[in-house]
Amino acid sequence: MRHTISLLVRNKPGVLSHIAGLFSARGYNIDSLTVGETDDNTVSRMTIVTIGDDRIVEQVSKQLNKLIDVIKVVDLTDQPFVDRELVLIKVQAEGEKRSQIIEITDIFRAKIVDVSPKTITVEITGDDSKIQAIIELLSPFGIKEIARTGKVAIARGREAGKNKGGATC
Amino acid sequence: MLMSGSEILLDALEKEGVEVMFGFPGGAILPVYDAIYDSKIRHILVRHEQGAAHAADGYARSTGKVGVCIATSGPGATNLVTGIATAYMDSIPMVAITGQVGTDLLGNDSFQEADIFGITIPITKYNYLVKKVEDLPGIIKEAFYIARTGRPGPVLIDIPKNVQVAKIEYDGYPKEISISSYNPTIKGNPRQIKLAAEAISKAERPVIYAGGGVIISGAADELKQFAEKIEAPVTMTLMGLGGFPGTHILSMGMLGMHGTHAANHAVTESDLLIAIGARFDDRVTGKLSAFAPNAKVIHIDIDPAEIGKRKKADIPIVGDIKQVLQSLIKEIKTKSHSDWAKRIENWKAKHPLTYKNEKGKLKPQFVIEKIYEVTKGDAIITTEVGQNQMWAAQYYKFDKPRKFLTSGGLGTMGYGFPAAIGAQAANPGKVVFDIAGDGSIQMNIQELGTAVCSKLPVKIAILNNFNLGMVRQWQELFFNKRYSNTCLSGNPDFVALAKAYGAHGILVKKQEEVIPAIKEAMKINDRPTIIDFRVEPEENVFPMVPAGAAITDMIQLA
Numbered sequence A: 001m002r003h004t005i006s007l008l009v010r011n012k013p014g015v016l017s018h019i020a021g022l023f024s025a026r027g028y029n030i031d032s033l034t035v036g037e038t039d040d041n042t043v044s045r046m047t048i049v050t051i052g053d054d055r056i057v058e059q060v061s062k063q064l065n066k067l068i069d070v071i072k073v074v075d076l077t078d079q080p081f082v083d084r085e086l087v088l089i090k091v092q093a094e095g096e097k098r099s100q101i102i103e104i105t106d107i108f109r110a111k112i113v114d115v116s117p118k119t120i121t122v123e124i125t126g127d128d129s130k131i132q133a134i135i136e137l138l139s140p141f142g143i144k145e146i147a148r149t150g151k152v153a154i155a156r157g158r159e160a161g162k163n164k165g166g167a168t169c
Numbered sequence B: 001m002l003m004s005g006s007e008i009l010l011d012a013l014e015k016e017g018v019e020v021m022f023g024f025p026g027g028a029i030l031p032v033y034d035a036i037y038d039s040k041i042r043h044i045l046v047r048h049e050q051g052a053a054h055a056a057d058g059y060a061r062s063t064g065k066v067g068v069c070i071a072t073s074g075p076g077a078t079n080l081v082t083g084i085a086t087a088y089m090d091s092i093p094m095v096a097i098t099g100q101v102g103t104d105l106l107g108n109d110s111f112q113e114a115d116i117f118g119i120t121i122p123i124t125k126y127n128y129l130v131k132k133v134e135d136l137p138g139i140i141k142e143a144f145y146i147a148r149t150g151r152p153g154p155v156l157i158d159i160p161k162n163v164q165v166a167k168i169e170y171d172g173y174p175k176e177i178s179i180s181s182y183n184p185t186i187k188g189n190p191r192q193i194k195l196a197a198e199a200i201s202k203a204e205r206p207v208i209y210a211g212g213g214v215i216i217s218g219a220a221d222e223l224k225q226f227a228e229k230i231e232a233p234v235t236m237t238l239m240g241l242g243g244f245p246g247t248h249i250l251s252m253g254m255l256g257m258h259g260t261h262a263a264n265h266a267v268t269e270s271d272l273l274i275a276i277g278a279r280f281d282d283r284v285t286g287k288l289s290a291f292a293p294n295a296k297v298i299h300i301d302i303d304p305a306e307i308g309k310r311k312k313a314d315i316p317i318v319g320d321i322k323q324v325l326q327s328l329i330k331e332i333k334t335k336s337h338s339d340w341a342k343r344i345e346n347w348k349a350k351h352p353l354t355y356k357n358e359k360g361k362l363k364p365q366f367v368i369e370k371i372y373e374v375t376k377g378d379a380i381i382t383t384e385v386g387q388n389q390m391w392a393a394q395y396y397k398f399d400k401p402r403k404f405l406t407s408g409g410l411g412t413m414g415y416g417f418p419a420a421i422g423a424q425a426a427n428p429g430k431v432v433f434d435i436a437g438d439g440s441i442q443m444n445i446q447e448l449g450t451a452v453c454s455k456l457p458v459k460i461a462i463l464n465n466f467n468l469g470m471v472r473q474w475q476e477l478f479f480n481k482r483y484s485n486t487c488l489s490g491n492p493d494f495v496a497l498a499k500a501y502g503a504h505g506i507l508v509k510k511q512e513e514v515i516p517a518i519k520e521a522m523k524i525n526d527r528p529t530i531i532d533f534r535v536e537p538e539e540n541v542f543p544m545v546p547a548g549a550a551i552t553d554m555i556q557l558a
Helices: A015-025 A054-066 A097-107 A128-141 B005-015 B027-036 B049-063 B075-089 B133-148 B161-165 B190-202 B212-217 B220-229 B261-269 B321-331 B338-350 B364-374 B387-395 B416-426 B445-453 B469-478 B494-501 B511-523
Strands: A002-010 A032-037 A043-051 A070-075 A081-092 A111-115 A119-126 A143-148 A152-155 B002-004 B020-023 B042-045 B067-071 B094-100 B126-129 B154-160 B167-169 B206-210 B234-236 B251-254 B272-276 B296-301 B315-318 B380-383 B432-437 B459-464 B504-508 B529-534
Touching: A002 A015, A002 A054, A002 A081, A002 A152, A015 A032, A015 A043, A015 A054, A043 A152, A054 A070, A081 A128, A097 A111, A097 A119, A097 A128, A119 A128, A128 A143, B002 B005, B005 B027, B005 B133, B005 B161, B020 B049, B020 B416, B027 B067, B027 B094, B027 B154, B027 B161, B042 B416, B042 B445, B049 B067, B049 B075, B049 B094, B049 B416, B049 B445, B067 B075, B075 B094, B075 B154, B094 B133, B094 B161, B126 B133, B133 B154, B133 B167, B154 B161, B190 B272, B190 B296, B190 B315, B190 B321, B206 B220, B206 B261, B212 B220, B212 B321, B220 B321, B234 B261, B251 B261, B251 B387, B261 B338, B296 B321, B364 B387, B364 B432, B364 B459, B364 B511, B380 B387, B380 B416, B387 B432, B387 B459, B387 B469, B416 B432, B416 B445, B445 B494, B459 B511, B494 B504, B494 B529, B504 B511, B511 B529
Parallel strands: B020 B042, B020 B067, B067 B094, B094 B154, B126 B154, B206 B234, B206 B272, B234 B251, B272 B296, B296 B315, B380 B432, B432 B459, B459 B529, B504 B529
Antiparallel strands: A002 A043, A002 A070, A032 A043, A081 A119, A081 A143, A081 A152, A111 A119, B002 B167
């Protein structure tokens, strides 16, 4: 199963190496990983999407928690959360196909961010299903390139995400 | 006061209470060695950096304090790697300091540059590359704190040469440090402790499975009290030996691949397994699904990530073992299990550890028994890895913690001798024996120079069978006696080698020479002694559980 794990880490050099190293050393999968500063510039938030059964993901959380630079680990999968990804899609666009592509872009409330004689670049933000859907619709026109940010996620509601990976026992 | 990075480093080490450190100089660490020249801290010059890391490890294991090793950049640093990995696997507190090329040269494939920060990420608890001299005091303080607290482990500090030289106004070593993201759980959850006490009161066939955590936590007294109060038999992992007295009536000795019959059967038939500071290693459990198959599991460990890593715990308790056991002892009632105790006594009586002591033959087990007798069980024993290690674990009965120093997790051949040097430096008046094989000893034999030069009277008992014995044993049992590359016919004359280094050497070929040789070695207190015991070449370690089999599936002495 796919799990979305949100991490707060100390914003220090080498943190990313420690985390990426943990995944490769223990043979865990990373589907996507994003990182950026939070409102506190000494703390960064990482969103990692990983695949594994419950036992493996529990181990991932615990091992992440053990890293000295990791402040908090939350497996968002167990609670309501919002996730978004930004994707740039460069599509082949000539002749009457251009209007069709623009129509699809409108329906998805996506944006056209670049146009050339032969291509259109679409910017879309959304969750997995929305992105999957637009990619499917644009594919027949011929997708030349895709760039994805990877997922960012945050727990819903007023509370900060509940810590599930820590020493609860 | 205006001080250089190197001077600050030495001041910090003194403030951390470092008495001795082990190292080897080189270009990128020269400013630090210049500061060492004026320092009160004893520096022991090794002959290879791997020796420095193992010596710091032996120092740490025998004292419980943080061991310190130092090396230069590039090859100096990479030579520490095996020693750091060894310490990491066995949770040993260590601080490794490496020189690095100047920050202006970093990343340019400069002379003797290696990315030791990157290399050691998976084998350190934490590591640092110091970019500014201003950061150095805080980093050293953090490094020692991280190394010795929680689940201990090695921490590496990589210091570029210009940082060692740069001067700043130093207003003293920081008194306190707080790391917001690092707060190990020390006290066990009272609710979990209550649940554990309930399970213990209901158990009819409890077994305590004690690991290295007991020793690290300093909980040997508590474990004894706990085991006696509930009359539960105790088995120890290789790392746990000495955490519970080996001569105690409740001791079943070691469990697992070369464990005792009683220990392996008791675990398998238990209805409650109390794992304390142990991590269900594959060498302990054998086939995991057949390990304590009918037991409820209480798992006590300071590291939450160990809980449920290999085997599901019914009652996990995260915390420092000493504190958890103290709380648990208060919570439990005195119990006795006479039927269970009788069965265990029966297993112990019927299937003790044994070997055939044939006349005219020198058996390695016999040598270890005699070392045990002559040293009255009170020596610090280090081992190499292989048969020598297993025989030492089986036939030397450890009654106290921090007396048995062995590379359990990583299984590093070449560990024992430099570790003995570290232990001897930490314990000047004590007898330190390295129980070695002829294969392993040659992996770090250059440290004879260190021991002679530093006047450390370490005793090295080489169980010399002219073979890589454990591998040879596997080839005999599982590879149709195809002895591929396990014969060491090119062994040196170890006695002559000892003499060449200025050490003492004794050759032993007969049973009756064993005790006099050990006594002779114990009289020498200003230089190391090698005893070359020419033991039976085809002797095997029994019992043995084949890799991946259930632990009751034991090959016994034929």
